[in-house]
Amino acid sequence: MADRVHPRDSPPESPLPSSHNSGEVGIPTKPPQPASPKPVPPPGTYVVQVPKDQIYRYPPPENSRRYESLTKRKPRRSCCCLCLCYTFSLLLILIIALGITAGVLYLVFRPEAPKYTISNIAIKNFNLTSSSSVSPAFDVTVRAENPNNKIGIYYRKGSSVTVFHSDVNLSNGELPAFYQPTNNVTVFKTPLKGSNVLLGSATRTALRNEQKQGKVPFRVNIKAPVKIKVGAVKTWEITIKVKCDITVDTLMEKSKIVSKDCKHSVRLW
Numbered sequence: 001m002a003d004r005v006h007p008r009d010s011p012p013e014s015p016l017p018s019s020h021n022s023g024e025v026g027i028p029t030k031p032p033q034p035a036s037p038k039p040v041p042p043p044g045t046y047v048v049q050v051p052k053d054q055i056y057r058y059p060p061p062e063n064s065r066r067y068e069s070l071t072k073r074k075p076r077r078s079c080c081c082l083c084l085c086y087t088f089s090l091l092l093i094l095i096i097a098l099g100i101t102a103g104v105l106y107l108v109f110r111p112e113a114p115k116y117t118i119s120n121i122a123i124k125n126f127n128l129t130s131s132s133s134v135s136p137a138f139d140v141t142v143r144a145e146n147p148n149n150k151i152g153i154y155y156r157k158g159s160s161v162t163v164f165h166s167d168v169n170l171s172n173g174e175l176p177a178f179y180q181p182t183n184n185v186t187v188f189k190t191p192l193k194g195s196n197v198l199l200g201s202a203t204r205t206a207l208r209n210e211q212k213q214g215k216v217p218f219r220v221n222i223k224a225p226v227k228i229k230v231g232a233v234k235t236w237e238i239t240i241k242v243k244c245d246i247t248v249d250t251l252m253e254k255s256k257i258v259s260k261d262c263k264h265s266v267r268l269w
Contacts, residue, residue, distance in 0.1 A: 114153060114180075115145040116242045117262045118220060119187065126251040128204055128211075138163050138171045138192040140220060145185045152229035153180040156237065159224040161190050165217070168203060170194045175224055211251055215258060220244040239267040 120141040127134055140161060146153055159175040171192035180186050199207075210216040222242035228235040244262040248255040 110149070111151055112147045113264070113266065114240070115147065116222065116240075116244075116264050117143050118244050118246055118257070118260060119143045121218075121220075121246065121248060121255060121257060122253045123248070123251050123255050124253055128199075128207055128251070131201075131204075133196040133198050134194070135196060136163075136170050136194045138173075140173075140190045140192060141187060142175070142190055142222070143185065143187045144180065146180045146182060148182055150182060150231065152182055154227040154229060154234070155180065156225045156227060159222070161192055161223075162221045163192055163194075164219040164221070166203060166206065168197070168199065170197055170218075175222070207251070214249040215247050216249070216251060217245065217247045220246060241265045241267065 118140060120139075122139040124137040124139075125134065126136045140163070142161075155175060155178050157174075157177045159177075161173045161175060162169060163171045171194040173190050173192035175190060176188055178186070178188075207216065220243075222240075222244075224240045224242075225237050226240055227237055242262060242264045244260060246260040247258040249258055250256075
């Protein structure tokens with residue numbers, strides 16, 4: 001029998017493994033690889049193996065409660081934000097509407113502040129020769145001018161007129177209640193009375209020296225509640241305050257005003 005010749009460059013064929021049955025040809029298999037040794041945990045520890053698909057599937061109970069609380073808060077916050085936005089929008093619209101209304105009323109009625117001054121003052125019962133208490137009386141003539149063409153003024157009860165000298169209250173009275181029409185000047189005399197006013201020695205000395213110089217200063221404060229009439233509409237009650245610094249030449253009934261300076265302000269509420 002002739003020998004089998006192999007190609008020169010081809011590797012030699014590996015021999016087929018023998019089989020128990022001579023008629024069957026076996027398939028070559030790889031030898032089994034030795035298994036790598038598993039790491040051994042240190043003593044005193046426990047290793048728990050959890051499948052990957054179950055690691056994040058079930059959160060802890062405290063996290064689930066927190067998640068539920070956060071999800072419940074979102075609608076409340078959104079509702080509060082909507083309410084605040086609606087409120088601010090309504091306020092802004094109201095302010096704009098009031099501003100437009102005030103501007104229209106100003107252009108239509110052209111309001112001007114009333115003017116006040118003191119045209120005359122008469123002084124009685126002012127005795128500086130005795131050290132006892134005095135009861136001075138003042139007759140103050142007030143001139144009120146309403147320069148508006150379409151606005152009337154209602155002077156209501158509860159007004160007050162006070163005369164001071166160096167922060168000492170000397171006499172008190174009130175204005176009459178009346179209605180002042182448009183483009184009107186009203187002059188009225190207001191009697192003021194003081195009762196048992198104690199004057200210190202320094203105040204008496206100052207009054208004597210001022211009377212000798214012919215310059216006795218007083219402060220007249222007027223506070224009057226009024227209502228403004230615009231067409232057929234009356235406003236709420238407004239307070240007018242007038243402060244007049246006046247200087248007279250003597251403490252007599254026929255005294256003359258040497259100088260005067262009146263300022264007024266309006267309190268709307």
